[in-house]
Amino acid sequence: EIAAAAVDILRPPRPRPLADKRVLITAGPTHEAIDPVRYIANRSSGKQGFAIAAAAQAAGADVTLVSGPVELRDPAGVTVIRVESARDMLHRVEAALPADIAIFAAAVADWRVANEGEQKLKKTSAGMPQLALVENPDILATISKLTDKRPPLVIGFAAETEHLIDNAKAKIARKGCDWIVANDVSPATGVMGGDRNTVHLLTRDGDDIKVDSWPVMTKEQVATELVATIAKTLGKTS
């Protein structure tokens, strides 16, 4: 017992490189109602965002996770807020600021239905109803372009089926975020909803964008790697 206690004392404390940092993370899909029973969804499982939340918490951060509808349990020690639509998600993200680091891993619906019905949409003899779409709030761009409460490090995700790097570079410029985790979801990779990701990390330094291509990893490994990269970067700049 005394020996065990000595080992515990002698063992270096677990590194907590994100101690005292507030990290805000989004995860999962959003559901956009068409009528009381139908909605538009996407195939995001939420696993990547949840893994990042767990990794950031393990690194000592104070983590808030805003998640769309997923079948995952709350990671231990993380404040989890469940939402449905993109508009819900934006409101809860804004309410969770300020944060030192914001990581937007959710697959937010770009559009919602303009004429959301309060009654169930029915077939009519006039033929098919048209689903008119309107643009959803862009959470990544909105938070990246805040003037007062913009988190010092804003990280977006890009899931692309083609022209991955070019689309991700354009996205950094368009959204005004600092980093993009670009994820190859072309059907050939079979990653959407799966447990592994093929990821490229794009980091902006002024006008310069660096691309770091990672090997195929589990989502937990991507999360650990991303949190380690964040910690290293904060260590350099602080």
Next chain:
Amino acid sequence: EIAAAAVDILRPPRPRPLADKRVLITAGPTHEAIDPVRYIANRSSGKQGFAIAAAAQAAGADVTLVSGPVELRDPAGVTVIRVESARDMLHRVEAALPADIAIFAAAVADWRVANEGEQKLKKTSAGMPQLALVENPDILATISKLTDKRPPLVIGFAAETEHLIDNAKAKIARKGCDWIVANDVSPATGVMGGDRNTVHLLTRDGDDIKVDSWPVMTKEQVATELVATIAKTLGKTS
């Protein structure tokens, strides 16, 4: 031990009123792809269809359950076939015929997207993409109107937010089915995705339609009641 064996012998055998009957059941939502990552879904949990499958199996039937994407485990002793879209579901239902009783409890999407994209749909400066919809196959009507392999008893479900009975009566006539289980899913009832249903059973006898309004029940109770009603009806006619 001898006493226990005697009790077993003396105990009346469990009634199996649907022994030797083939029962085909659909359950759950369907997912209709918009592009490789987005789809149109609905809020069906699949619980009602799964409960009916379990009840029919317990009543001695040979049960095939064709289910859309749900988070439910296969009921014991039931042949379960998992599908995604309405077209998948129809194909698997047709392949499962003949059946003595068909119960279509799935919330099949009425429409799918006409221009399903192989690449992820992107925002363009031209503005919002239009989602043109085309009608899905109508599984209930298709099977009800079969001339060769029509099951002797075809039961549909109607989830309605308003004019429940009138819409359900019209549905029996339009689809050509024998019974409709009409389920009140107006937002006030909070039943969609929940564990209880407010159900009215409509049964057609020639041009006559009888309405039997059941008290609020769990989905398991609705299933047991429906299977008991089926067994009673078959007992009368056979």
